């Protein structure tokens with residue numbers, strides 16, 4: 619994947635703040651800054667892995683990029699050849715067009731499927747609501763995508779309860795792919811599944827990507843899964859991007875202390891690694907620490923870290939990091 623390739627998607631200074639209301643009048647008394655000033659580029663055909671602990675804002679980022687949540691501010695730009703879509707500004711009709719291009723696979727295949735809709739209705743719904751197909755054409759497209767994801771077409775009129783977790787996630791994948799999207803946001807697509815079937819679903823996603831030139835934003839808290847799936851990795855902490863880079867470089871020579879800490883938790887064959895992410899937790903996103911948000915947990919923190927917020931900066935044409943000491947530290951990778 620070359621750094622010069624035209625991006626498919628650009629996320630620019632994106633914020634999603636959830637208001638906190640309080641008191642009798644339910645006035646806004648603060649914000650949960652779940653996504654706070656995220657800038658990121660996604661290249662066509664790549665898998666961009668987004669990793670970070672639970673509560674770091676990954677799901678909110680994924681949902682906001684697809685405008686399942688309205689952004690608080692910032693821009694999301696999808697390039698479709700010469701056609702440039704500024705997602706936050708699209709009207710209803712343009713949103714239908716956007717939804718043909720960008721779809722989501724959800725974390726929990728139990729919660730995300732409507733128990734009262736059979737498989738034909740479930741997978742066919744995006745075709746119907748976006749005005750793409752109906753009737754026999756819809757049914758043919760649903761059957762085709764069922765085969766692509768490894769479901770049996772004779773199950774077309776069954777309901778979700780009769781399927782296993784892995785099969786339900788195949789239904790979720792079929793529902794996302796039935797509109798032939800270019801971009802798919804997969805939010806922890808195997809986290810709710812038995813370990814024994816996680817690899818099947820991950821490999822299915824890889825096969826489908828190769829076959830249909832899909833671009834993935836692949837979200838997971840598990841570095842092992844991110845490592846398996848990604849071309850590039852974006853590390854998220856407390857609503858912010860702290861490091862972005864090509865997989866191999868980021869894994870072997872991380873630039874941000876939080877990336878180093880996440881990597882220290884990845885099991886290694888030869889030796890037992892000392893887990894570094896232990897001190898404290900992801901901060902309360904409505905009361906962020908001063909300076910660098912990671913400073914209360916960072917073993918390298920100095921005075922400047924407590925007072926000045928670092929910003930994402932380029933260290934090389936392909937790597938960015940937000941740490942005051944990035945040029946000075948030599949961190950341990952895997």
Ligand SMILES: Nc1ncnc2c1ncn2[C@@H]1O[C@H](COP(=O)(O)OP(=O)(O)O)[C@@H](O)[C@H]1O
Pocket residue numbers: 636650651652670671672673674675676677678679903
């Ligand atoms: N709909 C919502 N309303 C208010 N706060 C939310 C909402 N969704 C998520 N949050 C908060 O935003 C923060 C980030 O959550 P989330 O995006 O789910 O993180 P992750 O996916 O990395 O675990 C959390 O503090 C969470 O409580």
Ligand code: SF4
Pocket residue numbers: 874875876910911912913914916917918919920923928940941942943944
């Ligand atoms: S800016 Fe300071 S506290 Fe933040 S990650 Fe870098 S060294 Fe640690």
Ligand SMILES: [Mg+2]
Pocket residue numbers: 676677678806
């Ligand atoms: Mg999540």
